[in-house]
Amino acid sequence: MTRSLVPTVCPYCAVGCGLYIVVDDGKAVGIEYMQDHPASEGSLCPKGNAALEMLYHPDRLTHPLKRAGEMWLSISWPEALDLVAGGLSKALREGGPAGLGFIASSKCTNEESYLLQKMVRSLGCANIDSCARLCHSSSVTGLGRALGTCSTTNILSDLANSRCILAIGTNFAENHPIVARWVFRAREAGGRLIVADPRRTPTAWGGDLFLQLNPGTDVALINGMIKVILDEGLINRRFIEDRTEGFSDLESSLEGFSLSEAERITGVSASDIVGAARAYARSPASAIVYCMGVTQHANGTDNVQALANLLLICGQIGRSGAGIYPLRGQNNVQGTCDMGCLPDFYPGYLSFEDPRTQEAFRRAWGSNRLPAKKGLTSLEMMDAAAANGTIKAMYIVGEDAANTHPCSKRTAKALGRLEFLVVQDIFLTETARFADVVLPAACWAEKEGSSTSTERRIQWHEKAVEPPGDAMADLWIICNLARRLGLNFHYRSSKEVMDEICDLVPIYRGAKPSASGGVLWPCKKEGEISILHEETFPLARGRAIIRSVHFRRTAEETSSRYPFLLTIGRIGAHHNAGSMTMRSPSLLGMAPHRFVEINPKDALSLGLDDGADVVVETARGEARAKTRSTDRVMPGTLFMPFHFPGANHLVRGYRDEHSGMGELKIAACRIERC
Amino acid sequence: MRSLFVDEKRCIGCLACKESCPEGKIHIKDDDVREIIFPSTCGNDCAICEEACPEKAISLGDEKPREPEITLRFHLIPCEDCLRGFITEPMLERLEARIPRDLQIDSNGLSWLRFCPRCRRALERERMAASLLWE
Amino acid sequence: MRSIYVDLTRCLGCRACEVACGRIHGKSRISVAILRDRISMPLACRQCQRATCAMVCPTEALVQEGEGITFFPERCNGCGLCLLACPFGLVNLWAGKAERCDHCMEKSPACVATCPSGALAFGEEMAFAKAARTRAVLRASRAIEGVRR
Numbered sequence: 031m032t033r034s035l036v037p038t039v040c041p042y043c044a045v046g047c048g049l050y051i052v053v054d055d056g057k058a059v060g061i062e063y064m065q066d067h068p069a070s071e072g073s074l075c076p077k078g079n080a081a082l083e084m085l086y087h088p089d090r091l092t093h094p095l096k097r098a099g100e101m102w103l104s105i106s107w108p109e110a111l112d113l114v115a116g117g118l119s120k121a122l123r124e125g126g127p128a129g130l131g132f133i134a135s136s137k138c139t140n141e142e143s144y145l146l147q148k149m150v151r152s153l154g155c156a157n158i159d160s161c162a163r164l165c166h167s168s169s170v171t172g173l174g175r176a177l178g179t180c181s182t183t184n185i186l187s188d189l190a191n192s193r194c195i196l197a198i199g200t201n202f203a204e205n206h207p208i209v210a211r212w213v214f215r216a217r218e219a220g221g222r223l224i225v226a227d228p229r230r231t232p233t234a235w236g237g238d239l240f241l242q243l244n245p246g247t248d249v250a251l252i253n254g255m256i257k258v259i260l261d262e263g264l265i266n267r268r269f270i271e272d273r274t275e276g277f278s279d280l281e282s283s284l285e286g287f288s289l290s291e292a293e294r295i296t297g298v299s300a301s302d303i304v305g306a307a308r309a310y311a312r313s314p315a316s317a318i319v320y321c322m323g324v325t326q327h328a329n330g331t332d333n334v335q336a337l338a339n340l341l342l343i344c345g346q347i348g349r350s351g352a353g354i355y356p357l358r359g360q361n362n363v364q365g366t367c368d369m370g371c372l373p374d375f376y377p378g379y380l381s382f383e384d385p386r387t388q389e390a391f392r393r394a395w396g397s398n399r400l401p402a403k404k405g406l407t408s409l410e411m412m413d414a415a416a417a418n419g420t421i422k423a424m425y426i427v428g429e430d431a432a433n434t435h436p437c438s439k440r441t442a443k444a445l446g447r448l449e450f451l452v453v454q455d456i457f458l459t460e461t462a463r464f465a466d467v468v469l470p471a472a473c474w475a476e477k478e479g480s481s482t483s484t485e486r487r488i489q490w491h492e493k494a495v496e497p498p499g500d501a502m503a504d505l506w507i508i509c510n511l512a513r514r515l516g517l518n519f520h521y522r523s524s525k526e527v528m529d530e531i532c533d534l535v536p537i538y539r540g541a542k543p544s545a546s547g548g549v550l551w552p553c554k555k556e557g558e559i560s561i562l563h564e565e566t567f568p569l570a571r572g573r574a575i576i577r578s579v580h581f582r583r584t585a586e587e588t589s590s591r592y593p594f595l596l597t598i599g600r601i602g603a604h605h606n607a608g609s610m611t612m613r614s615p616s617l618l619g620m621a622p623h624r625f626v627e628i629n630p631k632d633a634l635s636l637g638l639d640d641g642a643d644v645v646v647e648t649a650r651g652e653a654r655a656k657t658r659s660t661d662r663v664m665p666g667t668l669f670m671p672f673h674f675p676g677a678n679h680l681v682r683g684y685r686d687e688h689s690g691m692g693e694l695k696i697a698a699c700r701i702e703r704c
Numbered sequence: 705m706r707s708l709f710v711d712e713k714r715c716i717g718c719l720a721c722k723e724s725c726p727e728g729k730i731h732i733k734d735d736d737v738r739e740i741i742f743p744s745t746c747g748n749d750c751a752i753c754e755e756a757c758p759e760k761a762i763s764l765g766d767e768k769p770r771e772p773e774i775t776l777r778f779h780l781i782p783c784e785d786c787l788r789g790f791i792t793e794p795m796l797e798r799l800e801a802r803i804p805r806d807l808q809i810d811s812n813g814l815s816w817l818r819f820c821p822r823c824r825r826a827l828e829r830e831r832m833a834a835s836l837l838w839e
Numbered sequence: 840m841r842s843i844y845v846d847l848t849r850c851l852g853c854r855a856c857e858v859a860c861g862r863i864h865g866k867s868r869i870s871v872a873i874l875r876d877r878i879s880m881p882l883a884c885r886q887c888q889r890a891t892c893a894m895v896c897p898t899e900a901l902v903q904e905g906e907g908i909t910f911f912p913e914r915c916n917g918c919g920l921c922l923l924a925c926p927f928g929l930v931n932l933w934a935g936k937a938e939r940c941d942h943c944m945e946k947s948p949a950c951v952a953t954c955p956s957g958a959l960a961f962g963e964e965m966a967f968a969k970a971a972r973t974r975a976v977l978r979a980s981r982a983i984e985g986v987r988r
Contacts, residue, residue: 063952063953073952073954079859079862080858080862207851207855210849211955214848218974660876718918719918723919724935758918795920804889807891821922825882825928829874829880
């Protein structure tokens, strides 16, 4: 009986908790806690504790599949790879590189994501994107423009050093529970927690001040706080003068904006807005923690810029306890973005527009075919496929776009119209059902590689067990495919790819990611940089950019036909489109059905008991659910988790012009008994 | 092949025989009524059910059984809160006999024995909330 | 004697403890539920000093030993009397045997190790009382001011 403990990282959210998989004779049989992990100290949320449950599920894809009418034929790898190479080559010949579209997976390793975008760009194609489009693309644009980076500025444990934490649009208590560990330590030491959310979530229970704002009114709330800070002289004048630009523009833009206007729009009392503003501005170290409630709007970039404005005028950045934390949603979405799986950035967030970037990668990759212009986002790719067929072929890795894209019926139409679709995944998802070829991939415990958590921690994980059947690591698949497409991809191991990454990607230079704790980027010889922007912002003049934003309503208006506002979000038991968690008995047991939260007053006036079967309908479609009568939601607002397929069908595709993010959070709806 | 006999006057309707049988031959169906269904013959050589029964109600012998199955029925006393049946009369009597009177009433004066385990948890949470938090 | 303590200001209701305990023991011995949508309260065996479960056990599988309870699984016949004798409903039946929290055999309770927010702790009563008093003082200093013009 050989027993070993294999260090690895949880595959679910981006906190990146370390754990050991107990392997007995080649089988994963248990979990041991990694007590010295810098972010989690050994703890795991319910998903982390259940992480092994999906490993041996009978639905795991074990063989490459080829569509034969309504059925799937099991085929060999050589045949599958030939088919894929053939299909992609044909599309290249007929429509050029612009006719291909690729979506990278936030569950692949850094090495795999790096190779995928290298392959795509080496074919002359610029159309590569990832799930970040639906998640923190507003942060990539918002924070990228304001601060020059898009990641947490400080590390998670540093939250314990904050004296005031503003948690806005985040339900970390359910979805990033380890964050609560550090927030509560700050609270123990006398720090204050301010929670802003239209819903009274478990995160709000722990707050000293709860700002229950109307959905979609974040800019008005933050501008209200900024107005108080300006009026009461609570700005950090020194910081503004030395390290920022654009302050006077912000000042004049808010001249016509009053506290009572903020109160009217947000529904939060002026007294609470003042309290929050004073607490945030006056504390010696304040942090902002935010997530989808801020980003998943068609004005998401504005929301993020507003938060940047707030922290910049107060100088609450660049030191211990002061900074901003965009909480990423998937174990390697940070890494996949760092590796350039975005249509407008090369690895390391180097801009497409910069000729030096083009030249550097042309030389490094030895390719003259690199695309000259940025490509389409994943949502634009679907538009192109659905509408005029300019995208003829797509290759989707580990993303269930048919269920996660807004207005998903349009995505389904797009996928149906493609001439050739390849899906590489671990389960036969809704998206995979549209494919011509399905490639079975190894999952997180079955391959080695590195992933980067939301706090910029690059962690290495060892391979713990073999993948089932013929499933192969994405690295192997991509290399073999690339070679068939004429590219010189001969990498013998993930470590070789990581060496190349460390050479080429500035923020990863010098990284030697280990298991058990990893290393933070940017890696410097002097040691880890746990706090960004202590001295400078990596923008043109080294200064952060304050830019005025105005509240504009991007959420749908209610009407007599659709009198409620539906908000959609995450719950703790499940993860994204549910392909993994719905197949984990412990997690499914915690939340087996779709539910819709409704305020008891509304339930009473509609004659709905708790647990009633209802239909929630928007202009895009309908979804069935069971009611949950609770005062977590305000009267007039409903909440539905998006993990049960069918929720994202309901939202419309109205998008943020800067980031391409859809208005995923809010839809006008009606609710009726079934 | 041995035959199984159950003394209805001794059986208290607990779960011991069903939980102990390694072959799962004894079935219990709960509703308003608990039905315990025994096979009246058993090909196994063990005497596990006989030994497990805390009331010595089961005996294994050689006489030919008259019916293929023996079914015992117990009314399940409903929980005072959720009204779901959860305990048989004889089991409740046994608990009332073994637990000291002063422990059978909780700090709110409730006879907790008449509530099912799930409702007891809910009651405990209410008790903790009342004593620790202010409403 | 050590006990598992819950800091009710930290319990998030995430149920990581339930999943961890269930993973190790088959069925979770700790039970979490949210009350009034305002607070989450985990419950696990109280390690009673006058344990009613031990009083009713027909086979002496559950025995009161000093201030604690000891379980002898080989004596247990799965009758379920203990389950019905617990005033708090915190005994389970799993795989034909009674189960209750025994602090992971008095070693390192998994729920405590896994709790993301640090709401659970395992130790002696005195240490917790002192920590609780300190926290109460610090908490009192955190009032947020409103408008006072």
